[in-house]
Amino acid sequence: MRKTSLGLLAATALAAAGIATGASAQDVLKIGAASAQTGGLAPYDGPAMEGFKMAVDEINAAGGIGGKYMIELEIIDIRSDAAQTAIAAQELLDGGINVLITPSDADPSFAAAALATEAQVPAFSPGASSPTLPLMGGDYMFANFPGDNVQATVSASWAIEQGFKNAYILYSPDTQYTTLPLYFSDVFAALGGTVAGQGTYVIGQQDFSAEITKIKALDPPVDVVMTAAYEPDFPAFVRQLRAAGITAQVIGSDGIDSPTTFSLGDAAEGVVFTTAGHPTPGSDLEAFFAKFEEVYGRPADTIFAAVGYDLMKVIEAGVLAADSVEGAAIRDAVAELEDVKGVTSAITYKGTTGMPVRQVTLIRVKDGERELVGQPSPDPALVPAPRMQ
Amino acid sequence: MDFFLQQTINAVSLGGTYALLALGLAIIFSIMGMINFAHGELMTTTGYALMFAGLAGLPFVIAAPLAVAVAIGTAMLMERIAFRPVRKGSPATMLVTSFAVAVILQTLFQNLIATRSQPVILPDALAQSVAIGDLTIGVNQILSITITVIILVALNWFLKRTTLGIAMRAAAEDFSVARLMGVRANAVISGAFAISGALAGAAGVLWVAQRASVDPLMGFVPVLKAFIASILGGLGSLTGAVAGGFALGFIEIFLTAYLPEDWQPFKEALALGIVILLLLVRPNGLIPAFNIGREKV
Structure with a gap:
């Protein structure tokens, strides 16, 4: 929490400086973040808000958005809990924020989302990837990550290109995100592959021996296993899968873009997953990671730091286009944004329902490091419709 | 048949871990009439001990017993600092105290160690398996089954053959009379916490060996399973806790193994449904404590 209050202090001090130089009080963009700084979502929200704060500090140091709007950021930890998110969001909205950041x-x-829509304050989730979020969350809810259905299209197309024919998917009905393999299953089947079976798990289940015995009993054996499980489920699953002697290609998604995945040794070797970007030499992302290390004195260990940074860039572009800090105006401007230059990718909201169009990256775990497999553009005709449930 | 055998091994392995956890809860309950919801945090402590031992370069064979020792120490400290002052309080007071201990420990882990989950370095051997005929048994599973058996045998010996063990059994039957016979309450309760810490530590090592990471909130799921298992077995009954743990393991594994695909998303609900049905038939649990409902402490 100390970091949060320091950031807040810095933002307030800068805002105060802004006032001193003649800017009026309403020229402040108040951003409230109901963010999971602790608990199960902390591996994503922690770095995301670190990246976000970097962007805020940079913009404020340069005199605010368009030299006009200073940014004030307040972060409340929601401990990865949905009820806490609603409480924190209400508190922030009551405090008169212009933009809300959700977990x-x-x-x-x-x-x-419902609270933000009612208050006509645009809300953004840095890392949520379910395409249903902006659809069910209302007009004011935006996502900021490649959608699950798009990620699944990319990984399923890649699997087919590699010659894999027989897949098994493991999903959890517990959250929207963990049902991503169902999109994979649709695309994989549409491209002529066979989905030999699907298993489910409970988040936090830990013991996957029963599912793995079922995978092993499949005849013919599967050559690819796809899951959107993340920590702590994914490490447990992949270790037990390899221990059982199953050598099929494992495909994951953005939730496993975390240091644990790269520290699993032999078990995770060769795992391929989709995520939001990769620091190729000379890229903006590489420069961002270098800067991150300069600011925080340690490397950013996941893409989520860059995703958080990009989210602030999107909000900046929205405020610039709207030339206002009024919630409804920002919302309308963001919905029309095209090709906002982020460090991970160009980001477009125009023509979408609030799920951005942006690049998807395929990464392979190799010798405990990330190896770029490709950054293919998915065939739009293949992308499954959001699965409403 | 192979499929069935393999799933049975899976169930014994998972059930064994649940049994260790449920035993840890039961041993405290049998003596103090308290469910210790901070039991999961003892596992988390074990996990962090393993993590730090790994970072310090200690081999797993040394790190694991060390981690269990840390859990025993933490459990005894927990009793001395948090539970002894409220020992004469109502069961509700002790229950709430145990929740408070759990939350305080979680917050300490978050603030002093890390909010995010930390990788634990484990020997590669733990991620391998042994083939016996058509069966594949993970080294992890062999470890889990062996440790469970050793601990159950050792605990049985301890409770039946040692003075402290006999005192603990006496205290579980009737604490007041046991004290009149010269059994020292502090020693018995401290001993019970030490054993419960050892059980949590052993289960914690097995749990972490499976997931290869540790996070501040990791104790929640296992303590919940242990709670279900000990209720199913019969609260306060040690044999019941073991039976409950294995029963829960078997129910979970066999539902996953044989439930049709369309029903799979409901397996957790079905497992709890079966537990409720069993409790309807046997309201005091599978093997109830014979002195159920008697005043404790």
Whole structure:
């Protein structure tokens, strides 16, 4: 929490400086973040808000958005809990914020979405990837990550290109995000692959021996296993899968873009997953990671830091286009944004329902490091419609 | 048949871990009439001990017993600092105290160690398996089954053959009379916490060996499972806790193994449904404590 209050202090001090130089009080963009700084979503929201704060500090140091609007940021920890998200969001909205940041998962974000819509304050989730979030969350809810259905299209197309024919998917009905393999299953089947079976798990289940025995009993054996499980489920699953002697290709998604995945040794070797970007030499992302290390004195260990940074860039572009800090005006401007230059990718909201169009990256775990597999553009005709449930 | 055998091994392995956890809860309940919801945090402590031992370069064979020792120490400290002052309080007071201890420990882990989950370095052998005929048994599973058996045998010996063990059994039957016979309350309760810490530590090592990471809130799921298992087995009954743990393991594994695909999303609900049905038939649990409902402490 100390970091938060320091950031807040810095933002307030800068805002005060802004006032001193003649800017009026209403020229402040108040951003409130109901963010999971602790608990299960902390591996995503923690770095996301670190990146976000970097962007805020940079913009404020340069005199505010368009030299006009200073940014004030307040972060409340929601401990990865949906009920806490609603409480924190209400508190922030009552405090008169112009923009709300919700947690990096669709489910707690839903709890805040209705409140934001009612208050006509645009809400953004840094890392939520369920395409249903902006659809069910209302006009004021935006996502900021490649959608689950788009990620699944990219990974399923890649699997087919690699010659894999027989897939098994493991999903959890507990959250929207963990049902991503169902999109994979649709695309994989549409491209001529066979989905030999699907298993479910409970988040936090830990023991996957029963599911794995079922995978092993499949005849013919599967050559690819796809899951959107993340910590602590994914490490447990992949270790037990390899221990059982199953050598099929494992495909995951953005939730496993975390240091644990790269520290699993042999078990995670060769795992391929979709995420939001990769620091190729000379790229903006590489420069961002270098800067992150300069600011925080340690490397950013996931893409989520960059995703948080990009989210602030999107909000900046929205405020610039609207030339206002009024919630409804920002919302309308963001909905028309095209090709906002982020460090991970160009980001477009125009023509979408609030799920941005942006690049998807395929990464392979190799010797405990990330290896770029590709950044293919998915075939729009293949992308499954959001699965409403 | 192979499929069935393999799933049975899976169930024994999972059930064994649940049994260790449920035993840890039961041993405290049998003596103090308290469910210790901070039991999960003892596992988390074990996990962090393993993590730090790994970072310090200690081999797993040394790190694991060390981690269990840390859990025993933490459990005894927990009793001395938090539970002894409220020992004469109502069961509700002790229950709330245990929740408070759990939350305080979680917050300490978050603030002093890390909010995010930390990788634990484990020997590669733990991620391997042994083939016996058509069966594949994970080293992890072998470890889990072996440790469970050793602990159950050792605990049985301890409770039946040692003075402290006999005193603990006496205290579980009737604490007041046991004290009249010269059994020292502090020693018995402290001993019960030490054993419960050892059980949590052993279960914690097995749990972490499976997931290879540790986070501040990791104790929640296992303590919940242990709670279900000990209720199913019969609260306060040690044999009941073991039976409940294995029963829960078997129910979970076999539902996953044989439930049709369309029903899979409901397996957790079905498992709890079966537990409720069993409790309807046997309201005091599978093997109830014979002195159920008697005043404790």
